[in-house]
Amino acid sequence: MDGFSTRAIRAASRSPRVDQRPTSVPIYQAVTFSSETTDELADVTNRRLPGYSYSRIANPTAEALGSAIAELEGAEAGFAAASGMAAVHLALLALVRAGDRIVCTRAVYGTTRALLTGTLARLGVTTDFIDPTNLRAVEAALAGAPARVLYLETISNPTLVVADVAALAEIGHRHGAAVVVDNTFATPYLCRPLELGADLVVESATKYIAGHSDVLAGAVAGREAAIDAVREAQVQTGATIAPFSAFLVLRGIATLAVRMDRHSATAAALAAWLTTERGVARVLYPGLPSHPDHAVAARQLASGGGMLAVELSGGATAGRAFIDALRIPERTASLGSIHTIVVHPPSTTHRQLDPAQLLEAGIAPGLVRISVGLEDLEDLRSDFARGLAAARAAVGEDGPAPGGW
Numbered sequence: 435m436d437g438f439s440t441r442a443i444r445a446a447s448r449s450p451r452v453d454q455r456p457t458s459v460p461i462y463q464a465v466t467f468s469s470e471t472t473d474e475l476a477d478v479t480n481r482r483l484p485g486y487s488y489s490r491i492a493n494p495t496a497e498a499l500g501s502a503i504a505e506l507e508g509a510e511a512g513f514a515a516a517s518g519m520a521a522v523h524l525a526l527l528a529l530v531r532a533g534d535r536i537v538c539t540r541a542v543y544g545t546t547r548a549l550l551t552g553t554l555a556r557l558g559v560t561t562d563f564i565d566p567t568n569l570r571a572v573e574a575a576l577a578g579a580p581a582r583v584l585y586l587e588t589i590s591n592p593t594l595v596v597a598d599v600a601a602l603a604e605i606g607h608r609h610g611a612a613v614v615v616d617n618t619f620a621t622p623y624l625c626r627p628l629e630l631g632a633d634l635v636v637e638s639a640t641k642y643i644a645g646h647s648d649v650l651a652g653a654v655a656g657r658e659a660a661i662d663a664v665r666e667a668q669v670q671t672g673a674t675i676a677p678f679s680a681f682l683v684l685r686g687i688a689t690l691a692v693r694m695d696r697h698s699a700t701a702a703a704l705a706a707w708l709t710t711e712r713g714v715a716r717v718l719y720p721g722l723p724s725h726p727d728h729a730v731a732a733r734q735l736a737s738g739g740g741m742l743a744v745e746l747s748g749g750a751t752a753g754r755a756f757i758d759a760l761r762i763p764e765r766t767a768s769l770g771s772i773h774t775i776v777v778h779p780p781s782t783t784h785r786q787l788d789p790a791q792l793l794e795a796g797i798a799p800g801l802v803r804i805s806v807g808l809e810d811l812e813d814l815r816s817d818f819a820r821g822l823a824a825a826r827a828a829v830g831e832d833g834p835a836p837g838g839w
């Protein structure tokens with residue numbers, strides 16, 4: 435008989451036989467998967483045979499998430515990664531090499547901009563930023579010099595610029611660029627960029643897709659060959675999603691449509707009401723007819739989504755007073771959650787931008803970004819009314835007061 439330790443290890447490692455299909459995807463909390471033979475292990479590790487050997491290469495729970503995202507985005511294949519930034523950098527690593535050029539929307543998430551102008555620039559990849567709503571400028575940027583990638587966001591953080599993905603994909607392809615779209619704000623429930631002509635879609639699943647502010651995750655979806663390159667980049671860089679994280683995202687996906695409907699309905703009601711309030715200079719919400727990109731949004735998005743931005747006429751002082759007076763929202767930097775989240779982009783999500791870049795991206799000092807959660811509309815409305823009263827009091831009823839953040 436084997437010794438105690440041998441028996442203990444074997445006893446604790448025996449997976450139960452399950453003949454009935456579990457109704458949720460099991461968390462395969464294992465790094466190693468054992469093969470019957472040396473040849474089988476070699477074949478599985480080199481992906482000549484389907485199967486698993488080591489979880490940085492492939493894990494069943496992570497693969498279930500990649501497949502689910504692919505199905506929802508209408509893609510041949512999908513790949514889940516450790517965070518949204520992991521997904522963004524894997525998608526780009528799979529496409530570019532030293533000497534390449536990227537043309538990117540200027541209203542891009544701050545850390546994506548930092549990746550492009552920092553890490554990728556150091557590795558010899560240059561980026562030019564364009565206004566995605568100016569199709570002529572995009573055409574000129576792509577015609578001016580070869581570009582490997584045209585990088586876009588369906589709805590841009592934080593000014594809610596809506597990119598005309600179909601038109602931009604056509605221009606990008608005409609100039610030989612692969613079109614990559616960050617679909618985080620829209621999710622595949624509101625928009626499917628691949629159906630509009632994009633080559634790769636990336637998501638921060640940390641946001642709406644998982645939806646509860648309790649897990650970091652990302653995903654890339656596209657054609658099989660492109661996702662193979664993304665997978666290879668991940669195997670080499672290690673941006674692997676944990677099985678428990680993949681499970682949490684899968685659980686979020688099941689209620690994505692219901693949550694997005696509620697986020698959108700509440701955001702639309704709040705946006706319409708905010709336009710009537712004193713002290714509000716501008717409300718940016720793609721579902722409002724006054725939004726500069728409303729026509730594109732109406733064509734491309736199933737609804738206006740859960741994100742809005744408010745420019746307070748009292749500038750930064752009013753913005754601070756507004757945020758600090760709120761009782762319900764969380765004062766934090768994320769979005770796409772059950773909680774309403776209110777943030778001041780210039781000092782948080784877009785801290786990497788200097789004042790000139792902030793101006794160029796349309797981010798005014800009094801801009802407040804609101805990720806509308808799933809709380810009751812009337813509670814949020816009365817809380818925002820309290821915030822606006824505090825903002826007006828901070829600057830005097832009649833106009834802005836000086837002050838910076």
Ligand SMILES: Cc1ncc(COP(=O)(O)O)c(C=O)c1O
Pocket residue numbers: 517518519520522543587591616618619637638639640641650651652768
């Ligand atoms: C549009 C967008 N893309 C990517 C990311 C990065 O996602 P993560 O925080 O999951 O790495 C974010 C994060 O806020 C984002 O807003």
